[in-house]
Amino acid sequence: MMQSRRHLMQMLGGAALLPALGGLGACSPKADRLAVGFQRNGILYIARTRGELDGRLKAKVGLAPEWVEFPSGPPLIEAMSAGAIDFGAVGDTPVVYAQASGVDLKIVAGKVYGEGLANKFLVGAGSTISDAAGLKGRKVGYTRGSSAEVSALAALESAGLTVADIQPVFLAPGDGVSALGQGAVDALFTWDPFFTIAQQRAGARELRFDRAGLLATALFIARTALTGGGALLLTAFLDELAAEARWANANKAEAVRLLAGAARMPEAEVEAMLGRLGGDPFGIEPPSAELEGNQQRVADMLLKAGSIKQPVKVSEIFWRGWTPAA
Incomplete structure (x- = not known):
């Protein structure tokens, strides 16, 4: 039996999504709507801020996306479970919780990164x-239901420990930096930009750990409908998002400026991130x-x-119906 939706809300911090939903119909997704959940980082934020994707998509299919901001992946997932959004980008862990709870979604695209995107141990x-090994008996902060949780589990496992050996403290990403x-x-x-902020402004130290073969990934998810x-x-939206990614890679200075404004970070810190x-x-x-395989x-x-x-069985929610436009 799948875990309940109530359990999903408990795991993913459902209360945090309420301000983000605004005027969207939380339980009645519409056929003539594309509500896109985004965070203040990555290609979705750049696309939303530049605004050019909206016009291109409307010219192609007669519809522009509605953009809804979230602080992290878990509340974004809960919003999709409620039918309030149709598309979003998250890390690996929230999607596993969602699948285990029966949320009607598919992984429609993604990106595998090197260690640079991976969560850091600070x-x-x-x-x-x-x-x-030094975590035994200590207070360890991470965002529950996020990819940081699995990184914490991997670090503990590498030292022969489990969650029972620590004092877990569940924190939103920004609160975690302050708490440390x-x-x-x-x-x-935690992940970037919070890792960079903690290092640059609080002098936090990064410690290496065995990641148990886990890769750093970004997942793009959509309602099954x-x-x-x-x-x-x-597919039209994915093509336009891929075009935004090509623009950002070719115009890194402008992309850095946009992301620095979003995170309220100096451009030099974002460039390092x-x-x-x-490349x-x-x-x-x-x-x-x-x-x-990583999922x-x-x-x-x-x-x-x-x-x-x-x-x-994660293969059940992978959708491979998109072939990028040439």
């Missing part, structure tokens, strides 16, 4: 913790076998930790 500047700086947590698992029929709206992602930091591709490893790790109660 401790305070004066901390005596030197490796994952103030000493309210002993360690933090969008993948039906010819999926013309979805993007530099960790390699083409922005991208969106049809789902690959590598992406699917299954994430699901298996969450099952082993008891975070989900039943096995999931």
Whole structure:
């Protein structure tokens, strides 16, 4: 039996999505709507801020997207579960929770990155913790239901520990940075831009750990209804989003300016952050076998930790109906 929707809301922080939903019909998705959930980073934020995708998509299919902002992946997933949005970009872990809870969605595109995008293991500047084994008995912060949770699980496993050996502290990403700086947590698992902010402004130190073969990925998800029929709206939107990624890779200085404004970070910090992602930091591709294999490893790790109660077969939610336009 799949986990309940109520359990999904508990895991993913459903209350956090309420302000984000605004005037959208939370339980009545419309055929003539494309509501896109985005965070203040990545190619969706750039596309929304530039505004050019809206005009191109409307010219192509007669419809422009509605943009809805979220602080992280978990509340975005809950909004999709409620029917309030149709498309979004998230990390691997929220999607596993969603699938385990029966949320009607598909992984329609993705991107596999190197270690540069992976969640980081941070401790305070004066901390005596030197490796994952030092987490035993400590307060460890991460965003529950996010990709940071699986990174924390991998670090603990590498040291022969489990969640039962630590004091987990569930925090929103920005709150985690503040908590680490103030000493309210002993360690933090988080992603960029929060990793860069913690390093640059609070002197946080990064510690390496065995990632158990996990890759850093970005997943683009959509309500299953969008993948039906010819999926013309979805494929048109994916083509336009790929065009935005090509623009961003070719115009990195402007992309840096946009993202720096979003994160309220100096452009030099954002440039360093993007530099960790390699030559083409922005991208969106049809789902690959590598992406699917990594997603299954994430699901298996969450099952082993008891975070989900039943096995999931991730191949069931991969959709491969998009062939990028030439």
